[in-house]
Amino acid sequence: MKSVNNPLKVSIRYSRLKDAPRFFAILSNPNFKYLSVSVKTLKDEEKWLRACPSQRRKNIEWNYAILGAGRVIGAVGIKINRARAHIGEIGYFLEEQYWGQGLTTRAVKLIEREAFTKLGVSRLEIVMRPENRGSEKVAIKNNYQKEGLLRKLDKDKQGKLRDFWLYAKIRK
Numbered sequence: 001m002k003s004v005n006n007p008l009k010v011s012i013r014y015s016r017l018k019d020a021p022r023f024f025a026i027l028s029n030p031n032f033k034y035l036s037v038s039v040k041t042l043k044d045e046e047k048w049l050r051a052c053p054s055q056r057r058k059n060i061e062w063n064y065a066i067l068g069a070g071r072v073i074g075a076v077g078i079k080i081n082r083a084r085a086h087i088g089e090i091g092y093f094l095e096e097q098y099w100g101q102g103l104t105t106r107a108v109k110l111i112e113r114e115a116f117t118k119l120g121v122s123r124l125e126i127v128m129r130p131e132n133r134g135s136e137k138v139a140i141k142n143n144y145q146k147e148g149l150l151r152k153l154d155k156d157k158q159g160k161l162r163d164f165w166l167y168a169k170i171r172k
């Protein structure tokens with residue numbers, strides 16, 4: 001693990017089809033217990049990435065790779081609320097070897113700037129399972145406000161409906 005005194009430089013850019021093998025490898029980690037998304041095959045990942053440009057054009061989803069020192073180490077994205085386009089929901093994941101160095105916190109800062117300055121979003125939400133303390137801390141460290149518990153919001157990987165904390169930030 002790299003020293004936190006000398007953290008990797010984090011940047012984000014739109015996800016590309018060629019990111020598929022890295023995303024697939026990162027997402028195949030069995031320790032990603034609280035992520036609702038599960039990708040079964042590399043082909044599924046490629047299909048998903050192929051749709052990203054059209055999802056952007058339609059203002060449905062804005063997905064980015066997280067780069068650490070130029071290498072893909074995770075992803076961060078925003079889903080635009082279909083009924084209220086001023087609301088976006090941020091999601092993220094990072095390769096396990098980089099956890100605990102503040103890298104996702106920084107990636108969220110970067111995507112938040114995109115959302116508030118370029119995407120016309122004025123409310124950003126982050127939801128996470130209460131057990132997912134690392135994800136909750138990413139929201140807290142970025143000054144998102146806890147708004148409450150969304151009961152039975154989404155299914156876990158086993159298909160069971162679970163409660164999630166709702167955190168949100170408003171554009172100033």
Ligand SMILES: CC(C)(COP(=O)(O)OP(=O)(O)OC[C@H]1O[C@@H](n2cnc3c(N)ncnc32)[C@H](O)[C@@H]1OP(=O)(O)O)[C@@H](O)C(=O)NCCC(=O)NCCS
Nearest residue numbers: 035092093094099100101102103104105128133134135137
């Ligand atoms: C959640 C996740 C993105 C966090 O990424 P990260 O780069 O490690 O996050 P950061 O380092 O920016 O911040 C995490 C903070 O939580 C802390 N943390 C991590 N796991 C923790 C735990 N189980 N209990 C308490 N704190 C924890 C870290 O120490 C860090 O806090 P610190 O900066 O005060 O030390 C990463 O763990 C991940 O990819 N998990 C799997 C996918 C996932 O769950 N995505 C989110 C779905 S809502």
